[in-house]
Every structure is written in C-alpha cells, then in structure tokens.
Amino acid sequence: MNKNIKYKCIAGLMAAALLAGCNDELDVEQRDGQTVNDYLSNPANATNLVNGVYSKLLDFNMYSFSWIGITSITSDDADKGSSAGDTGTDKHKMDALTFSSSDLSFNEIWTGRYEGIYRANNAIFYLDQLQIDAALKNRLVAEAKFLRALWYFDLVRCFGGVPVVTGNIDLNDTETINEIVFTKKTKAEVYAQIETDLMEAIPALPLKSQYSAADMGRATKGAAQALLAKAYLYQEKWQQSFDMANEVINSGQYGLLPNYAHVWREVGENGAESIFEVQATANLGLVDYTNVQGPRGTPDLGWGFNTPSESLVNSYLPGDVRKDATILFSGSVLWDGFVTPATWTNPRYNYKAYQSQISETWIGKGVTGKNLRILKYSDILLIRAEAAFRLGNLSEAKNRLDELRLRTGLGPVTAPVTLQTIINERRWEMAMEHERWFDLVRTGTAPAAMAANGKTFIVGTHEVFPIPAPQVTASGGRLIQNNGY
Known part of the structure; x- marks a missing residue:
C-alpha cells in the first residue's frame, strides 16, 4: 500500500x-x-x-x-x-x-x-x-x-x-x-x-521486507509484535515486554535513521525507523493534524494549538539535537529555508507536525499528505530498556539507551541508569508524539510532573x-x- x-x-x-x-x-x-x-x-x-x-x-x-x-x-x-x-x-x-x-x-x-x-x-x-x-x-x-x-x-x-x-x-x-x-x-x-x-x-502477517512496494504501509509482523510489547509494558508484564521487543529488534527489519530530524519529515516516511504509520497522500490525506498545530499569525499556517511548553524546552540537556528537531521557534529559519516571523502568536510550535509547502507534498492546510507515525523503532528500544531495568538487567537498559543517544549529540549515559533516566529519555525521544501523558500516568510520576508544571x-x-x-x-x-x- x-x-x-x-x-x-x-x-x-x-x-x-x-x-x-x-x-x-x-x-x-x-x-x-x-x-x-x-x-x-x-x-x-x-x-x-x-x-x-x-x-x-x-x-x-x-x-x-x-x-x-x-x-x-x-x-x-x-x-x-x-x-x-x-x-x-x-x-x-x-x-x-x-x-x-x-x-x-x-x-x-x-x-x-x-x-x-x-x-x-x-x-x-x-x-x-x-x-x-x-x-x-x-x-x-x-x-x-x-x-x-x-x-x-x-x-x-x-x-x-x-x-x-x-x-x-x-x-x-x-x-x-x-x-x-x-x-x-x-x-x-x-x-x-x-x-x-x-x-x-x-x-x-508478513515481515516488512516481504511486502511489495505497492503494499508498503500495511500492518506487518513487526507492527503487531511492537504493539504487543507496548501493551505488555503498560500491564507491567516486564518479561513478556522484554522478550517481544527483542523479537522486533532481532528481526533485522528496523533501525534508527542517522538524522533524528528526518524521522517525522516526509523523507523519513516508511523508512528504517518506521514500524507503523498512518499513510496519507495528496489524493487521500490526513484530516487537520498539521493544520491544528500549524503556526498561527502572519503568514498563517494553521490554528496554532499544542505548543511546546517551557517545561519541555528547559528539560533538554545542552547539545541534544532532539530539541531543535522537535520545537519550531518563531523567528528562526526552518529546514526548508522558510523564514519564520518573530511576530507569530506563540513563540514555539510543534516542529514534528510541520509540513513544508516548499519541499513536501502540499495540498492545503486542512488535509495533509504527510504520514503520521504511530509505532517507531526508537520506541521499541525504549520499551526494551525499561523492561530490562524493571527486571534488574541494568547493562541491557544502558546499552539500548546508548544506542539511541548515538545520534543525539550527547554521547552515552554516564550516570547509573534509573527509572527517571528512562522516563527522561522517553520524553526527549518521543516529545510531542502523544506519549508523554500516558507515560506519566503508567509510571506513577504524573502528580509530581503536573505539579511542577502548575497543574x-x-x-x-x-x-x-x-x-x-x-x-x-x-x-x-x-x-x-x-x-x-
């Protein structure tokens, strides 16, 4: 497909x-x-x-x-x-x-x-x-x-x-x-x-590589295994989650894109890091996902909702490339050369939801031809790391986190791995991807995190x-x- x-x-x-x-x-x-x-x-x-x-x-x-x-x-x-x-x-x-x-x-x-x-x-x-x-x-x-x-x-x-x-x-x-x-x-x-x-x-279900190009984007064995690993994690079935994540990792079907910023751009669609995406085209687009989050003002690119918080901005470690790949700052030059005004209604917008009118499939603000990522290989590495930590396998947890950190500009994790280490990495790796609320709830850290954010x-x-x-x-x-x- x-x-x-x-x-x-x-x-x-x-x-x-x-x-x-x-x-x-x-x-x-x-x-x-x-x-x-x-x-x-x-x-x-x-x-x-x-x-x-x-x-x-x-x-x-x-x-x-x-x-x-x-x-x-x-x-x-x-x-x-x-x-x-x-x-x-x-x-x-x-x-x-x-x-x-x-x-x-x-x-x-x-x-x-x-x-x-x-x-x-x-x-x-x-x-x-x-x-x-x-x-x-x-x-x-x-x-x-x-x-x-x-x-x-x-x-x-x-x-x-x-x-x-x-x-x-x-x-x-x-x-x-x-x-x-x-x-x-x-x-x-x-x-x-x-x-x-x-x-x-x-x-x-076939492996991703077993589908023809015409069927790319259909559910795969890896997609079902990835979702099952995640469902196990949410139920605190640590060993099952650990094992199922390993099935995905060892399948040889997936890997990390070298450039984190490419993951949510059109160039990264159905790539090595993609496990399951909502497929969108110029003929049959995704309704209002980009438009809802597009910068508001002049020029008007959308409704301007769901803006990255100051809490998120301040949470990143210095030098983490994921920050500038996630947060679109007003008054900056974007990856496609578009110069954003400093006078937009908000100082920050969701960069992952941005769709370029210049360099990507553009069919108007209301419907986007850009895919929406649902399951990614990076998430599986984080699931494997957390399940390993919960099982007391700290070396495996660190190895999987370090695998992710290679492209962040930060280098390996230096301090001993804790649950908070993993929660932080999930936040930075998956920011603005509809995971943070659920992660806070399931780990029991929501009350403190919300209080720190005035909620x-x-x-x-x-x-x-x-x-x-x-x-x-x-x-x-x-x-x-x-x-x-």
Missing part, C-alpha cells in the same frame, strides 16, 4: 459508531445492480474490504484535534497554544486538567475508535464468507485484528475498562447490545482482547479520562462512569 495507492475505501462498507445506533450492514450501491452476494463472490474485493478499515485512520475524530488535546495538551510537554480567547472548544480545559465527561474531545475519541472497530469487525465477518486464497484471507484478517487491537489500546489507555465488541452485531438486537455494546469490561479484559488479536495476527493531577481520578456523557446517556446508564467524574 504505497504512497500512490493508500487506503482506497470500498464503496459498500458503511462504517458507523457501535454506540451511535447506525446501520451495520454491507450496503452496496444499487445503481449498478450489484448485490451483497455479488460483492462477496468477487475475491478481488477482499483487499478493498480491509482498505476500508485502514481509511478510518485518516478521519478527524481519530488522530486530529481531540487526540492532540487529550494526549498532548494535557501533559507537561505542551500548552493549549493558539490565542488566549480561542479555547478550541475544550482544549483550555485539557490544558488545566479541569475537563469533564461532557467535553467534546472525549466523545470524539470514543466514537472514532468504535467506528474503526466496527469496520474491523465487519471486515473480519465478511472475509470469512469470501472464497479466496487461504493465505491472503488469513493475512487480511490479521491486518484487521491488528487495527482493532490498536484502537482498543487507545481506548484502554484513555478510559480504562470499556466495552469489548468483536463480532458482527445486529443493532436491532437490544439484549445483545445491552450485554456487550453497553457493558464495560475490566481493564484487564480489554488488554486480554488486545493480546489475543495480536497473538493471532503475528503468525499471519493538579487528582490521584484516583486522572489516571483515566471520563466515559463520554453522551455514551452513558445512550446506554441508559448501563455504562458506569469512571471514578471522580
């Missing part, structure tokens, strides 16, 4: 949020006389069926404004940005940690993921009915399971226990909806489903976000609200 093909949606797959009461059928356009049976009898449609699942990744309610708000603006890495009077609907509340269940961002995140899960469930259901090559069918089902696991991973990190829906559900079946769609599973049960999907996907983290509440109020209402109160909301 290369940059020329990407996510071609099938005309007949009408995805809907599981909790929004929309149709769940394969709705084939009738103007050409084609029926569902006609569609399912054509094996050529199998790949397009799964492409329709991938295409959900590009939508506004997946990785755009709301995701940016709850994963980045909440953290000490970023401030709301934009102008003082522009709240971004609720992004000022994300910044101050004063959000509530009625805020739009949470409902968008919830709805977007369940729309994606709905598509994955439908694809798996209909693929089972297609008479096609078994290996191809198994691979396509595995791709859908990987995507389903990815979206459940987003949900469980955000909300804790959530409903787990894996089948093709008749939305007229009230009893099943009440028992499955409107009933939360525990956090452990959600992770168990993630593990099941990924363990079933791994043997059926109050409420222990016992802020470990998860609120279940969106519209979903609780739609469930007739069956969805139990998270504590403190």
Whole structure:
C-alpha cells in the first residue's frame, strides 16, 4: 500500500459508531445492480474490504484535534497554544486538567475508535464468507485484528475498562447490545482482547521486507509484535515486554535513521525507523493534524494549538539535537529555508507536525499528505530498556539507551541508569508524539510532573479520562462512569 495507492475505501462498507445506533450492514450501491452476494463472490474485493478499515485512520475524530488535546495538551510537554480567547472548544480545559465527561474531545475519541472497530469487525465477518486464497484471507484478517487491537489500546489507555465488541452485531438486537455494546469490561479484559488479536495476527502477517512496494504501509509482523510489547509494558508484564521487543529488534527489519530530524519529515516516511504509520497522500490525506498545530499569525499556517511548553524546552540537556528537531521557534529559519516571523502568536510550535509547502507534498492546510507515525523503532528500544531495568538487567537498559543517544549529540549515559533516566529519555525521544501523558500516568510520576508544571493531577481520578456523557446517556446508564467524574 504505497504512497500512490493508500487506503482506497470500498464503496459498500458503511462504517458507523457501535454506540451511535447506525446501520451495520454491507450496503452496496444499487445503481449498478450489484448485490451483497455479488460483492462477496468477487475475491478481488477482499483487499478493498480491509482498505476500508485502514481509511478510518485518516478521519478527524481519530488522530486530529481531540487526540492532540487529550494526549498532548494535557501533559507537561505542551500548552493549549493558539490565542488566549480561542479555547478550541475544550482544549483550555485539557490544558488545566479541569475537563469533564461532557467535553467534546472525549466523545470524539470514543466514537472514532468504535467506528474503526466496527469496520474491523465487519471486515473480519465478511472475509470469512469470501472464497479466496487461504493465505491472503488469513493475512487480511490479521491486518484487521491488528487495527482493532490498536484502537482498543487507545481506548484502554484513555478510559480504562470499556466495552469489548468483536463480532458482527445486529443493532436491532437490544439484549445483545445491552450485554456487550453497553457493558464495560475490566481493564484487564480489554488488554486480554488486545493480546489475543495480536497473538493471532503475528503468525499471519508478513515481515516488512516481504511486502511489495505497492503494499508498503500495511500492518506487518513487526507492527503487531511492537504493539504487543507496548501493551505488555503498560500491564507491567516486564518479561513478556522484554522478550517481544527483542523479537522486533532481532528481526533485522528496523533501525534508527542517522538524522533524528528526518524521522517525522516526509523523507523519513516508511523508512528504517518506521514500524507503523498512518499513510496519507495528496489524493487521500490526513484530516487537520498539521493544520491544528500549524503556526498561527502572519503568514498563517494553521490554528496554532499544542505548543511546546517551557517545561519541555528547559528539560533538554545542552547539545541534544532532539530539541531543535522537535520545537519550531518563531523567528528562526526552518529546514526548508522558510523564514519564520518573530511576530507569530506563540513563540514555539510543534516542529514534528510541520509540513513544508516548499519541499513536501502540499495540498492545503486542512488535509495533509504527510504520514503520521504511530509505532517507531526508537520506541521499541525504549520499551526494551525499561523492561530490562524493571527486571534488574541494568547493562541491557544502558546499552539500548546508548544506542539511541548515538545520534543525539550527547554521547552515552554516564550516570547509573534509573527509572527517571528512562522516563527522561522517553520524553526527549518521543516529545510531542502523544506519549508523554500516558507515560506519566503508567509510571506513577504524573502528580509530581503536573505539579511542577502548575497543574493538579487528582490521584484516583486522572489516571483515566471520563466515559463520554453522551455514551452513558445512550446506554441508559448501563455504562458506569469512571471514578471522580
């Protein structure tokens, strides 16, 4: 699935949020006389069926404004940005940690993921009915399971226990909806489903190098292993995380780009460091990810939200090249030669979200042809390092951190490795990449980090976000609200 093909949606797959009461059928356009049976009898449609699942990744309610708000603006890495009077609907509340269940961002995140899960469930259901090559069918089902696991991973990190829906559900079946769609599973049960999907996907997925150029960007064995290593880490299954990260490292499929600044530029797309990316093109772009974070003022490059914080700026060690590759400073010259004015509304913006109008695929501010990184090899090295540390293997932890430090301009870690050493390296390596909030929460360091940034983290509440109020209402109160909301 290369940059020329990407996510071609099938005309007949009408995805809907599981909790929004929309149709769940394969709705084939009738103007050409084609029926569902006609569609399912054509094996050529199998790949397009799964492409329709991938295409959900590009939508506004997946990785755009709301995701940016709850994963980045909440953290000490970023401030709301934009102008003082522009709240971004609720992004000022994300910044101050004063959000509530009625805020739009949470409902968008919830709805977007369940729309994606709905598509994955439908694809798996209909693929089972297609008479096609078994290996191809198994691979396509595995791709859908990987995507389903990815979206459940987003949900469980955000909300804790959530409903787990894996089948093709008749939305007229009230009893099943009440028992499955409107009933939360525990956090452990959600992770168990993630593990099941990924363990079933791994043997059926090719290595990255085994895909043709036309299929570049599809889920790979390494992507499923990387996500599983991360899911294990979040559950504190240190040995499993350590071992699974090693599978990715030893696969020979991945490596670090020599230049850290290239990782998030178009030149680095689907490169050695890439494990899984949202694929975007000039014909089918990523909605508003760049625009939301583009510098605000004259010239106007975007809405100006999610600006790197002073806390992040001051956290870097002197000489760390990751600082200037992450933070776009007003009044500077950018990598493409663009001279930024010192009069922009904010002094700093997210450089990783910057898309060059001069040297990259440019199709306008609202839709970007630049890929979004979801899983990277550098993250796997950090996961391996942390799991090693937790297991008492300090030499392995140091070796993996030093591997990352080679390109930073800092040199090897000199002091004994501690958990804070690893947390710091994760911050600098993954800054503005939607990881910091979750890292602080899972390591128990959020209260202190937020306090240092002038924010109050409420222990016992802020470990998860609120279940969106519209979903609780739609469930007739069956969805139990998270504590403190």
